[in-house]
Amino acid sequence: MFFDRVLIANRGEIAVRVARTLRALGVESVAVFTPPDAGARHVREADIALEVSKYLDIEAIVAAALASGAQAVHPGYGFLAENAGFARRCAEAGLAFVGPSPEAIDAMGDKIRAKATVSAAGVPVVPGGAEPGDALTEWADFPALIKPSAGGGGKGMVLVRSAAELPDALESARRTARAAFGDGTLLIERYVENPRHIEIQVLADTHGNVVHLGERECSLQRRHQKIIEEAPSPFVTPETRASMGTAAVEAARAVGYVGAGTVEFIVDGTTGAYHFMEMNTRLQVEHPVTELVTGLDLVELQLRVAAGEPLPFAQEDVRLDGHAVEARVYAEDPARGFLPSGGRVLALREPAGGDGPGRVRVDSGLAEGGTVGSDYDPMLSKVIAWAPDRASALRSLDRALARTAVLGVVTNVPFLRALVRHPAVEAGELDTGLVERALPELLPRAGVPGEVAAAAALAFHTLPQGPDPWQVTDGWRIGERAWTTWRLESRDGVHAVPVRGLPDRSAEVLLDGEAVPARVTTGGGELAVTIGGRTTRYLTARHGDTLWLGRDGESWAFTRHLIGDPGDRPGAAAAGDGVVRSPMPGTVLLVKVQTGDRVSEGQPLVVVEAMKMEHTVTAPRDGVVAELPVQPGRPVDMDAVLAVVTGEEA
Template structure:
C-alpha cells in the first residue's frame, strides 16, 4: 500500500479523497492555485503545494516528485480523463489511480468508444462522427451534437431542424476546443425524454470485472445532472443483470482497470437501452452507490492501483436501501440558472459533516426511521469553508447532500430535511430549487425522464418575491444593529412622548421594500409592513438571528457585509442592502431595455465580442458572449440602434451587472 498520495484536484472531491486516505493511514498531498490557497482541501491535506493551474501536467508531476508520493489520484474533471497525464505519471515512476492510458483514450473519444463497445455486442445510439461523416449534411432530427472528447454535458447542443445545424456546430466546436482542447464532434439521433441510467463498474489488474448496480441520473437540466439516486425506481433485477453484463463487457473491451461508469440512454416505455459513453473516472454521484452497497469506492480505487485484487465477486454485491444525492450549485435559478459568486459569509451544512462512505455511516441518529426501524442517514461532501471565495474560474458545484434510508420515500424526505438545514450566505445557490424538485409529484412517483425538469420548470422556480416576514426580520435586524458612533444615528426613535417610526428601505434582488420599525427590537418593538402592524422581538444567538413576529418565532442564519445583511432559512437565502433615508437610487442591473445599457448577467470572462463601436444593430442581435464556469451566455441588443459604447474586449473579466455595451437609438 502507498505511504502518500497526491490529489490532482480541488473542492469537495479533494476533501472526500483526503478523508478516505486518512482512514487508511495514507498521507495526503494537495495542490492548489494562487486563488485557492485558503481552500478547504488545502487546509485538510497533510501537505499542500502551489501550482500555476490544475491542468498543468508538468507542474503537478513536479509537485508529486517534490512531495515524495507514490501515486496520484485525479478525482474527476481537470486531468482525470487525460491519457497524456496518465502516461506522464508512469514516466515519472508514479502510479496513476485510474485506468490505463489506453483505456482512457479509447473511452475518452466517444467515436472510438462507440466502435469498441459495438464490436463487443453492446447496443449503441445511431449516429455519425467526424472526420469521416459530414455533420453539416445530417438530416435525421431531432439530433444531439457532442464533443468527441467531452463529458459532463459540456458542449452538447440539441438540434431540432436543419436551419439550426450550422450555428449548433459552431457553438459545440468552440466549447469543445475551450473545455477539452479538441474540436472533433459527433452527432446522434436524439431520443426524446429517455431515462439516463448508468452502471458503476470495478475492475482489477487480475481479470476480475464486476458491476455495483445502477444509478438513475434522469433529473437533468441542459444535460447537467441535478439529483441522482440508487437504485433506479425503473430498473428491475432482470434489467439490472442485463445492463450490468453489458457494462462489464464494455469495460473488458478496452482492458479497463479501476472504477468507471458506463452510461446508457434507456427508453422509458420499451426498456430498450443504448450505450452512450463511459466515464473513465470516479463520478460526482458515486456516494449513492457507496451508501447502498456499503463500499468505499475511493478505497477500492487505491487498493486496485496498488495491485491488490478486488476482495469480492459479482455474487457478493448486494444493494441495501435507497440513496439520493442533490448537487448544490452556485447558480441563480431566478436568473436562468446563471452562475453566481461571492464570499461565503456564513455556512451551515446538515449532519456531522462526515465524508466517509460505507455501511458504518448508517448508524443511529441520522434521522427519523422507516418501516424496518433503521434511521435515515445524511452525508455531506463539501468543499466549502467560511470566508472562502466562490469565483468564476471553476465549475459552480459547491457540495453534495446525500440521504440514505431503507426505502425511497424516506430517503427523499430525509434529503428535503437536509437541504432545509443547508445555508450558504454570501452566494446565491440552487437549494430552494432542489427542494422543490425533490418534492415534485412526478419525482416522488419515480416517473422520471431527462426532459422532466424543463417541462415543470415554472413550478420549480416560481416568480415570487421575498416573504413579508423575511423583510420584517431584516428591518428588525437593521434597527437593532449599531449604525455608527454619532448619537444622532441611533435608530431607536426616542422622542419626548412616544417613540417615532423609523422607515427602512431595503433593497433585495426582488426590488425595494419599505418596512417601518418603532421601539427596541431586543425588548419590545412594532413592525409595520404592507399596512399590517405586528409586535416584533429579536435576539442574536451566535450566528443565528431569532425573530418573533406576531407570536411566531423563526430562526435565521445571519451575516453582515457592510450595508448588506444576509438571512438564511429553510434552504433559502436573502440579501438586503439598507437605505435609511431617501430613494435607494440606481442599483446594479437596474437598467431597462429602454435605456440601451447591456449588462453582464453573471461574473465571468468576455469570450467573444460580436459587434463594433458605431455598428447598427437590431433588437436581439448577439453583441457579446460571456463565459463563466464553463458555460456560455450570449448577450443581445435590447433594441434597434447604434453601438455607442463597447468598453470590453475578448479575454477581459467582468463582474455581474458590469456594463458590456450601450445601444443608442438612431434618433439620439
C-alpha cells in the same frame, strides 16, 4: 505494497473527499493548488500542499508529486482525470496512476471507437453512423442526436428533428466540438424518445476480476448536465439490473479496464430497451449514492487496485441496501437563467447526520471565509441522503437541503428542493427532458416575502446607532413613538418597512397596514425574529453595508436604500435608466462599443465570461453610450456597472 503518500491532482469537494479516505487509511495526502486557491479547504485539510501554475499542467503536477515523495496520483474527476497523456507521464515518472491504463482511456475517450469496441463485445449500442464517410449527411432516421466524438458533458450535442435541419445542425455541432475539444469529428445516433439515463458502476483489478455495483439513475438533467442522481433506479428491475450489469462488465473487459469506471446507457422509458452511450474512465461525481447503498468506499477500492491488490469480494457478494439520493449544490442563480454566481462565503451551514432511520452525508469543498470565484466549475458541494426506502430518502434530502445555507453566494438550493418535491420525481416517472418541461414550476418565486423584508428591517434597526440619544431610531417623541421607515434594497427591488420602538425590548412592525408586535435577539450567527408571536430563526452575516439572511435553503441580501439614491445599487436600476449591469461575477471578455457610440435596444455591448460560460450583455434602450467603465481582461462583480446608455436627448 500499499502507498504511504498520495498526491491529489484536483481541487474542491473531490479533493477533500479523497483526502478523507486517505486519512482513514493512514496515508498522507498531498494537495496542489493554484494561487487563487491558496486558502482553499482542500489545501488546509491536506498533510502537504504545493503550488502549481494550473491544474492542467501535467509537468507541474508530476513534478509536485515527485518533490513531495508521493508514490501515487489520484486524479479525481475533471481536469486530467481522463487524460491518457497524464496517465502515461505518471507511469514514466514511476508514479502509480489511480485509474485505468492509458490504452483504456484512449479506447473509451473516443465515442466512435468506444461504440465499435463494445459492440464487438456484444454490448447493445444505439443505431448510428460516424465520420469519416457520408453517414452523417445521408442520415434519414429522425429524430436523431449529433454528438462530438471527443466530447463529454453534453457540449456540442444537437437534436435534429428532420432532414431539413440536418445541415445547419452539423455545422453548429462541428463548430462547438472544435472550440471545446479541438476535434470536429462527429457521430449521429437515433434519438431515443422518453429516454432515461442509467449508468452502471464497475470495478476491475489487475488480477482479471471485474464486478458491477448496480445502477444509478441520472435522468434528472438540465442541458445534458446531471442535477440529482439516485441508487438504485426506481425503473430498473432485478432482471434488467443483472442484464445491464453483465453488459457493463463486458464493456470493461473489452478494453482491459482496471479501476473504478462507469458505463452509461440510454434506456427507452417505455420498452426498457437499453443501449451503450459511453464509458467514463474515472470516478463519477455521483459515486456517493453507490457507496451508501453498497457500504463500500470506492476511493479506497481505487487505491487498493492501483497498489496491485485484488478486489476483496466477488459479484455474488454485492448487496444493495436501501436508497440514496444526491443533489449537486451549484454557485448559480436559477432566477437569472442559471448564470454562475460567486462571492465570499460569509456564513456556512451544512447538514450533518440525519433524522429518523435515514442519514445524511455532505461532500463539500466550502469553508467560511473562502471565495467562490469564476475560474472553475460552479459545483460547491453535494448533499446525499440515505434511507431504507426511496420516499424516505427524498424527504430526508429535502430536509437536509433546507438546512443548507451559503451566505454571500447565490446557490441553486431552492431549485433543488422544488425538484425533489415535484410529483413526477416523487413517483419515479423520470426522463432526461423532465426538468426542462417542469422548469416554470421549479424556479424560485419572485420577490421577497413580507416577513423576510420585515426581519431585515428589524435587523438594521438593532444595529448600533451611535452615542447620541437623538440619533437612536426608536421613534421616541412626546406623546407616542413615531414610525421609522426602512427602505431596503434587494435584487428584487426596494422594500419599505415601517418600524418603531427598539426590537431588543419592545417594537412594532407595520405589515399589510397593521402594527404587529416584534422582537429580535441575536447570537451564534443567528437572528431570532418574533413577529406577532411567531419566531423564525435566520442565519445572518454582514459584509460591508450588506446584510444577508438565510432560512430553509434560501438566502437574501439587503442594503439600505436612501431616498434619492440614483439607482446605483444592485436591484435598483431598471432598463429605463440605461444602467447595464453584469449578470454574474466573471471577467470581461469583449467590449463591443466605445463611449459616445449610438446603439439600438438589444445591441451587444459587453461579453462577460465566468466558469467557461459566456454571456452577452445588450443595450436596454436606444441611445448613446455615456459611460463604459470596463476593459477586456478585467474582473467584474455581479451587478457591477458595465455601461450606461442615455437617451439621444441627454
